Amino acid sequence: MHMADALLSPAVGTTLWAGSVAVGGYASKKLKERIDDRTIPLMGVLGAFIFASQMINFTIPGTGSSGHLGGGMILAILLGSHAAFLVMASVLTVQALFFADGGLLALGCNIWNLSVYPCYLIYPFIYKPWVGDNKSPVRILVASIVSVILALQLGAFSVVMETLLSGKSELPFGAFVLLMQPIHLSIGIVEGFITAGVINYVQGARPEILESMAASRPMGTEVSLKKIMVTFVVLAVITGGALSWFASTHPDGLEWSIEKITGKGELPKQEHGIAPVLKTIQEKTAFLPGYNFKPAGNDAKKEEADPAWPGIDAGTSLAGIIGAAIVLGMIMLIGMGIRSFRRRDT
């Protein structure tokens, strides 16, 4: 799931941009120290491979829907953390530009959600220690599935947090999590199978390729604890910094989120279907930054009396609407004018 610009606040967007840029700088620096220059074209072409492989879909038995390869985890396994991170970041950049998937501000979030977790958390701390030099297909299969699921769950959870902290959406935390995590669980299982399948296939057909790739990657063969600690500290500082920044600006929102995460605020009992659930949640909670008024359902009078209500009265709004119509009309005219002028020109 790609985060979208329109759901972001500038604060969240720029924080994650900064975080991703920092990790990117770190990855390039690390890679530059030890890179074998044959990895340069390899990384680029593997990025293109991720796209190409996404074009090939297969039917998931029983469902009729189709799945494809996602990327982050398989790249981490093949290239090691640093190179995989850069390739994944390039893939997401191309996606943001050519497919408009997400947008340019959300690119920071997307790089964070889809590359940092698989490359700098899951791969070094879970997949690598688990599989190590063991080439048994079953172990690769299980480790891949678990890793991909974890990476995707973290990513999905981050989408939730980023959206909530931005405060553009009304979705309450609990319901949002319930929407996002299960979807990504099923995506993760399918992608895990594919990842393992490809690794195992290559292992069988051309083991020398995996070996030579492992030999040429910096963070593959010897993992030094120090390096991982550095990576971890970088991650912790960035997330911690971001969170405390939010804590200072939006104390309620964070408090609320933490309360939810630690499980104190449970999901209310369901009456009928999802609507009542959402409504009760909404009644019990006031959590979003800039949303520091008590929601009052359909009660309009109470609403008008609420001092926290954004200062809009009906008069200005009408003026606003008229103004917007005029402005849009003018823009249309300008556009059409330029167009016809151009056409006459050629």
Next chain:
Amino acid sequence: MTFDEQYFDIGRLDRLSYRETCVHRLDPRAKVIAVMLFLLTVISFPKYEIVALAPFFLFPVLLLTVGEIPVRFIIKKIIVVSPFAIFIGIFNPLLDARTFAVIPGFVVSAGWVSFFSILLKFTLTISAALLLIATTSFPGVCHALRRLGFPALFVSQLLFLYRYLFVLMEEAMRIIRARDMRSFGSRGTGRKVFVRIIGILFLRTVDRAERIYYAMLSRGFQGDIPSLKRSRMALTDLAFLSMMIAYLSIFRFFPVTEGIGRVAQELLG
């Protein structure tokens, strides 16, 4: 949307970026900075803002018309990627039903207003990103990033990725064709064959990388991708940037639209 269409779409977008209009001729750096500022400005409006967003359509419309980009194509692309934002945004009307009386005698709920605001921002941000790439060649954007301080390694990746995107996508497409031709329906399109095809594609990708590497070596490659100095910021680029900043700040900080509306209201009586 099938993946074939996706592929062709980027082919088309790419072709548009090689046109020659005055928007295309602007320095890529100026355009990248302008678009980023534009995005930040649009995003910075509060949740219930609609009216003040109207003037921001001017920028995409100008890029679209002066850059001679087909409107329909851009609209189609925006619609294609909209589901996620709509999916998240549609909960607002459900959950935020407080009245937001805009026009006397006509009741609108706050949730619809914030949802509509998300849609407007979505259209503005996505079209700006698409128009950036439609009016600036991808290599141009990459060189801009490089000169804005992004790591050389990352930018080289991006250039290689771009170059081989088309080659590998075509390759993948031909492999699917070959598979489908001999599959006769769902036989042969299951996971086993799929994994094998991905595997083959991967092996060929690695082999190709090896050949590319040798091609690079045989032309003197020593670890750094050299590049010629590109265009430098001209007066027009600086003028463009300053106009952009003025435009963004005026419409961000002054309620111009509303003012126009008020004047009109008064004139109409």
Next chain:
Amino acid sequence: MSHHIVEFKDVSFCYPDGTEALKGINFRITHGESVGVVGANGAGKSTLLQHMNGYLMPTSGTVTIGDLSLTKRTRREIRKKVGIVFQNPDDQLFMPTVFDDVAFGPLNLGMDEASVRERVCEALNRVNSLALQDKPPHHLSCGQKSAVAIASVMAMEPDILAMDEPAANLDPKSRRSLIVLLKTFRHSKIIASHDLDLILDVCERCIVIGDGVVVADGPSAEILSNRTLLEENSLELPLSLQRR
């Protein structure tokens, strides 16, 4: 035997990026005919061939194969009848060994193991590549790959055979045996190639494509000796007709 007919009626095709690759193509191929398609680089030959079993669907106009007109629904039926050998053999060989690859089609047709084996051996034998059956395709030389790609399509025993540049990487002897093979293939066949000598040998009829339209259509012997027509279309006389 109406089911071996191929008919293109006003077929136009526009790639989604706006390239008009075919601009109203008309022709009709009856049972047993062998037709060569020639033209400059980028004239539209490969695009045309990909319409024959529905990889591409005409933007306008109709393609009829046998009794079926090509639609998304009839595509699967049509693919059983039309076998296409594409320009790049690498794209056709995706199974781990040559044998598996040639067996892929027959197995998907639901044949039993013994007859699959027989089909595969026969097909490989026809292209002189039986000895390669256990090799993985990525260890073959270019020409060997082309030969195997041809075998993998032949093993499906298609009613109509379409080939895109089949001889590009073959050595002269393999090329010659391909020519013999094609001559013995009794059903309809369509061959797009720059190798005008091969067309002259195999096809009694020849269609010249230029910039997405049919420029000429007639007996090969006549068309391929018309020097001005050929030169207008970036072609030249077949080498065997050029006197040194």
Next chain:
Amino acid sequence: MSHHIVEFKDVSFCYPDGTEALKGINFRITHGESVGVVGANGAGKSTLLQHMNGYLMPTSGTVTIGDLSLTKRTRREIRKKVGIVFQNPDDQLFMPTVFDDVAFGPLNLGMDEASVRERVCEALNRVNSLALQDKPPHHLSCGQKSAVAIASVMAMEPDILAMDEPAANLDPKSRRSLIVLLKTFRHSKIIASHDLDLILDVCERCIVIGDGVVVADGPSAEILSNRTLLEENSLELPLSLQRR
């Protein structure tokens, strides 16, 4: 001018999977010669060419280019002298625009900007592709790609040019202009191809490879008219020498 000499002495090569592709190759090419390498599919032509700048290293025997014998250490020096154009131009055009691609080599040689520009223009001009300089390679046709790949090698001003199957997918007109281009290249050149007519046109000398060994070596006119020799090596007379 000893530095344009190419010498293979008892060169053998064995692929990691055990295929013996070259089994003791011997020949010597002197300055300015143009040599065609012909042979059956899988005879070892591509393998041989890949030894010319150390893409592959002989399992035994020595390859000498100019005054240097090919080792891991001299490889870089040798690569500056030998320009190889492989079969697939896509693998050779790795930069995002035609100009960048052709400029890649000269820039790596450390030339200043003005002379790089000059070299690039000159190389592109030679293959009639100057107009393509700002295009990305993926928007070029097959033939245009081949031409640019040649230009990008030419811009390095190699002393020796090696090409593998340069004309495979070109239409007859583009093939003809390639022949003209090759004829104007003054230094040594080695061309592996199944297109015997092209070899006959471009190369005065011809080496026949069969199953990893040199079967014949002599003037093209002589070798390519020796029907029995050719037929023993899966070849046949050039088409233009075959009378219809």
